[in-house]
Amino acid sequence: MSEAVSRPTLEAVAARAGVSRATASRVVNGGDGVREPLVERVRRAVEELGYVPNQAARSLVTRRHDAIAVVIAEPETRIFTDPFFALQLRGISKELTAHDNQLVLLLTEGRDDHARVARYLTGGHVDGALVFSLHLDDPLPGLIDGSGVPVVFGGRPGWSDGGDSAVYVDCDNRGGARDAVRHLAGLGRTRIAHITGPLDQTSAADRLQGYRDVMDALGESDPQLVVASDFTPAGGEHAMGELLDRRPDVDAVFAANDLTALGVLRVLRERGRRVPEDVAVIGFDDVLPVTERSEPALTTVRQDIEEMGRLMARLLLTSLNRTAPGTDPPSSVVLPTTLVRRATA
């Protein structure tokens, strides 16, 4: 255990540099109006004494922590098993680090902990927050709304009240889903099923809507061909088993994400169905560790997840005036998707 021992004070820095405490403070806190030779002397004194600014005191003056919280509204177990989150964090981390902001990831065991997360967010420990993977009935947005903590959301928020003013980064979930289903129809498939994600998330709801757009236009809609699931491989397996029992004649599956598609492929293999000959399969996300390792290689709808993370961080920093002046005020961004053809469709 580290013990508290005396550490160099700002007064010591000022004395060594031969300047007033106020001047030393101005240099340490990045203020203007100090002549360059004095700045240099203070910097040298800081270095020689190994002075570390008292951040708490500094924050009281600057109201800046140079720290951004990231909240993924899922239990930590999912964060470490779904590569989507690792990719998004990678983009966020690169962007925050480039602007010398600390990434503060707040982990939870589940929704019961979101009140505690909100307390931390509103407690003066971070300058803003990036929040993603929200479910519709999550209390978190309500808890942080009105706290004055700037937030950028990952994925379009689904709540109706106040959601209009929210800034978010998302991909074109509906359009990407349409591309996938049109591609399956173009292959001559007529019994195209959809295994959904959790429908209390807008990404899952939008992908279902895109599927329905095309199926309705084709006049091939059939509620039996839609099975609800949860974005996990186990969920995909379960749903695919149910689908095959219900509609053994299914000849194509659009899975709501790549992890779901992994489960779908496993069940098709077990049941002796050939992919893509008997059943064509398309996923969503293009998380490479999954799509490259799948057997056969997965055709999927690609979204640039790392770039989305980077953009979220950039929008938030812009709103905090941390980036170049003259940039536009932040508004939401929806990125296009691309169909990536591999072996399964």
Add this chain to the structure above:
Amino acid sequence: MSEAVSRPTLEAVAARAGVSRATASRVVNGGDGVREPLVERVRRAVEELGYVPNQAARSLVTRRHDAIAVVIAEPETRIFTDPFFALQLRGISKELTAHDNQLVLLLTEGRDDHARVARYLTGGHVDGALVFSLHLDDPLPGLIDGSGVPVVFGGRPGWSDGGDSAVYVDCDNRGGARDAVRHLAGLGRTRIAHITGPLDQTSAADRLQGYRDVMDALGESDPQLVVASDFTPAGGEHAMGELLDRRPDVDAVFAANDLTALGVLRVLRERGRRVPEDVAVIGFDDVLPVTERSEPALTTVRQDIEEMGRLMARLLLTSLNRTAPGTDPPSSVVLPTTLVRRATA
């Protein structure tokens, strides 16, 4: 973007409960000496108004944030690819959540960011820190030492100055390595190689020492049989290729961790060596996602990683007096390891 709007104040709570501001403050901040009916009235007012305590103000009084930082001294990319970290975080998360403390994971791109991490740690945002995967020349311990922030380390710290007083949780790396090498010798192997981890980490240095203990005792030490690596599958591949070129007669490999062993198995497969017939292989850690999926199933030295995380959190909370009174002051813990026999040795 959320806008700052008025939110209920402590004064409003006091007024609604019909008590003084001081009484309301005492209840909200968990102080004693308020009669139960008044406590009840304040609690009801808090609930009805949706009052969220101003954590910053509260912290100034209580000097408590109910938040614990976790610092893994590796780039975020490694944190999400080595299951060791996910398991340790799982143990930490469960323990902190059980005591309603927020887990604050500070991510970095690399060592250049550790000064910023130290600023956050000493900036009054957390009550203590759990720090692991430290390398010998990392500036982080020096930066947070003397700040008064209580720290528990994951793994025995390797620095000589001040490291004696550090509280840490580790497994018996040296003893576990001895068990592995003795087991290989017991199988009749005589040219037992070791592929090390990064030797600026005590876990890797201790495992090498355990390997040497047994090889020296057997009179079979041979520097050619030791190849340095870095705890990654790619590093393991590279080292195994070098080892086979250097000593084609090698008949056993003790790999410093499971990820390294994965790389070793891949190269042996490519070079047409049978495992375990031609070359026996043992890993270290027993990270199940790796050992269960490896081909053949990996024999390894098991350490209870999740439990180590839990213990780190518990030691820190104990030192902060968050757990039951009467518990002993924290001291370091070294957990035993177990050899888990599967197919590779």
